[in-house]
Amino acid sequence: MKLIKYFGYYLFTWKHLIVIFIVFGLQGALFISSYSGETVFHTVITELILKFYGVDRPGIELFSWLLHQLPLYALLGVFIYQQWNHHFIYVFPRVETIYRWLHAFLCISFIFIGIYFFVGFCTTGVSLLGIKKWFLAHDQLLSILPLFAQNPLHMIHIFFLMWLHAFLLFLMYFMIFLLSWNLVIGMISVIGMIYFSVIGLYIDFPWAAYFPTVRSMIKGHEKLHLSFAYSYLFFAFFIVVLYIGIRLILKYNKDIIWKIKNEI
Amino acid sequence: MEKIVLQTKQLSKKFKKNDLLNDIQLTINEGQIVGFIGRNGSGKSMLFKCLCGFIQPTSGKIWVFEEEIKYGKFPKNLGILFDKPGFIPHLSGFKNLKLLASIQNKISDISIKQTISQVGLNPEDPKPVKKYSLGMKQRLALAQAIMEKPKLLILDEPMNGLDEEGVNDMRQLFLHLQQEGTTILLSSHHSEDIQILCNEIYKMDKGILTKQEKPVI
Structure with missing residues (x-):
């Protein structure tokens, strides 16, 4: 618990909070700018569901989708780098085993990702509310909304699915970093995973249902008729698989703590 | 018996094909200050790590306080200093140490x-470490x-970046810690530090460690 608190002081800073406000505030503003005269919706929840509904085609929609995800991986990437390259040196002798460090590191990352999306969704909601006041409050046309967006419960599914999805990709990112010692390769892999998932959905790739990003989007569930319960199990299973993979890397890669090749 | x-x-x-450490045999007794000299890249820091x-060594064994050290399991009762930035930059010095100390809560x-005063810093200084x-x-x-x-200190180039006054302060501090029973392993480029402080001196050259006679000053 003390170690989690130590990591928390690094991650939970005003600077990081401001990044979240800007990223998600911008999302709300971009969404409102795409309003036409006919599409002013009733509630912020409905609007949030539509905003984070998911994408199934490349282009500006995919760019917008990446816009709120990439800053998270950038922040976590810097966190991985700082902890693994610099901070470990004074922390490891105080924790006795590397696995104790790993568990605290993964716990705080999981919490940070959850808070990132929670604060982010609230920020988008507030920005939607605030900016909408400038628009005409005429009757919305509920009939044009997809059926999924009419159920407020889906906001909860969006939140938890995005949280688990981001944590899964973070584990992948960390694992690639441990293997390559290169954050850029990790970041490219994460972007590639999101990009190919969306392309898979777009071209009706038969195995698209097995792409994590597809499982994190309501649009993916709607298009491929996936069950939410199965998606939660999917994430739980692959999170455990990646965790075991990371443990095995730490166990068998004997030169991982201090990169010797950089010193010769 | 010591x-x-x-x-x-x-x-x-x-x-790869480099012998970074070669058949190192070392026995350090309690309360000693042991110095390690050698050129850059000779293997001093590698030994400390x-x-x-x-x-993880390729072969051989290490015991610290009679406990065998294995990869990923870190020695207890050990204080270390390496030339790497390891602090949270936006927090003050005191806050950084408080957080590190809270991990063990000792x-x-x-x-x-x-301790902050002992090393010549102001514990109430609110300035963040990045400054x-x-x-x-x-x-x-x-x-x-x-x-x-800790009962054992491993200090890699502890005098780096210190001015003359700082170096003198540190020398006094190390001697004081020794009197309290702390064992100190230190490497330094300054032969004066080694000669003034150390009871034993080892020289590292291309991964080979040899004991040196301590010159009389």
């Missing part, structure tokens, strides 16, 4: 403040190494 704090047997580290459990805030000079960071790094009063 108590053995640290011991290595046939410790070797190879990386192996002793701390940061690098010492109080008063004790942390005393510290190199010498101040080095002093803070030393404070984190000694604050929990």
